[in-house]
Amino acid sequence: MSAADGNNGMPRIGIMGAGAIGLYVGGMLATAGARVTFAARGRTLEALSRGLAVTRIGGFKAELKPERYRAGSVSGLAGCDVILFCTKSGDTEGSARELAAVLSKPVTVISLQNGVGNVDLxxxxxxxxxxxxxxxxxxxVRMSPNAVHCAMTGMVLIGPGVASQRLVEAAHGSPLAIGIRDDIDAVLWGKLMLNLNNGLNVVNGVPLRQQxxxxGYRQVLAMAIDELLAALDAAGIEPAGATRTNPRLIPKILRLPTWLFRIIARQQLRMDATARSSSWDDLxxxxxxxxxxxxxxxxKLAEAQGLQAPVNRLICDFVDRAFAAGASPEMTGDELLARVRIALG
Structure with a gap:
């Protein structure tokens, strides 16, 4: 079969990494009639045999029966035309080698992972x-092994490729929006700014809207982003916005008084009370x-440019301690800000 075959002439789509993102994007594509195959194991595979529930902010709900998709081992992705790679960054190499062993024809692999460097790997x-x-x-948010909830508005962004426009078309008929960006590498750095909060959400231990x-937390996040911007400037990299907000304005917005920040956040970034970071889910x-x-x-980028990033280093240390303990320290913003100021001397 060619990429034009399958349901309604749409490409066959594989999901490598059946976590929150993989289940949500794959589930949304399945609601639009796309032919989706999940590579899953353990509790997730067993749960998908009973169905998949996908919900999102604004009230959308879909209960997919198992007949609407396929789920099985990685070998089930061998017949796909497009594979959305949604594993955790630490699993990229192992999962990619596992996938390579079953592919027998050229495919398009689209990374929908956090961080930078996954594409090169x-x-x-x-x-x-x-x-x-x-x-x-x-x-x-992963609500259960076979239920996910999108707690914020936004659009999946992908770079140009052989199957990119086909994937955009495959999402038609569902609330999932997919956009193609020629500057996707710059967008990844812009997205990294937002992801710098993931570790802070672990340290705080409360939903994002509350955080x-x-x-105090907004101040520390602004300082972490300042370090990233300084390193990007030194490396000659200009980040692009993954949201409607100019990346260079984000630290300024975070430092606004809370009442004014809330007004701007409601306009620029809608989220419901359940939103948590993926790092909190990992914990x-x-x-x-x-x-x-x-x-x-x-x-790493700062060190390569002869700079230091002490705030980001401290966040890494706090997250490592939380994962070693198996629980969030539930630190307040004032406590964290005080620790950061001590670390900065």
Whole structure:
């Protein structure tokens, strides 16, 4: 079968990594009639045999029966035309090699992962395959092994590729919006700014909307983003916005008084009370944190430019301690800000 075959002439879409993002994007595509196959194992695979529930902010709900998609081992992705790579960054290499062992024809692999560097790793592990960068600049919460909830508005962004427009068309008929960006590499750096909060959400341990009401946390996040901007400037990299907000305005907005921040946040970034970061989900599930690919990436870029990123380094340390303890320290913004100021001397 060619990429034009399948349901309604749409490409066959595989999901590598059946976590919150993989289940949400794959589930939304399935609601639009796309032919979707999930590579899953363990509790997730067993739960998908009973169905998949997908909801999103604004009231959308879909209960997908198992006949609406396929779920099984990685070998089930061999017949797909487009594979959305949604694993955790720390699992990229191992999962890519697992995928490489079952692919027998050229496919388009689109990374929808956090952090930077995953695309280069995928290219090294999947030679001969088209690798396209992408990002999901909104929050998805895993409610149960086969239920996910999108708690924020936003659009999936992907780079140009052989199958990119086909994927956009496959989402028609569902609330999932997919956009193609020629500047996707710059967008990944812009998205990283937002992901620098993931570790802070672990340190705080409360839903994102509650966390962003804490001026101490917003101040620390602004300082972490300042370090990233300084490193990007030194490297000659200009980030692009993954949301409607100019990336360079984000630290200024975070430092606004809470009442004014809330007004702007309601206009620019809608989220409901359930929104949590993916790193918080990782803590609860006892998975390895992605901080090395987020705040750690800032430290690495800064060091390469002869700079330091002490705030991001401290966030990495706090997250490592939280994961070692298996619980959030539930630190207030004022407590964290005081710790940061001590670390800065």
């Amino acid at each position: 995928l290219r090294s592990c999947l030679p001969g395959q088209e690798i396209v960068a992408g990002t999901v600049p909104f929050n998805v 962003f009401s804490d001026p 609860k599930a006892s998975r390895v944190p992605e901080t090395a690919f987020l705040n750690g990436a800032v430290c």
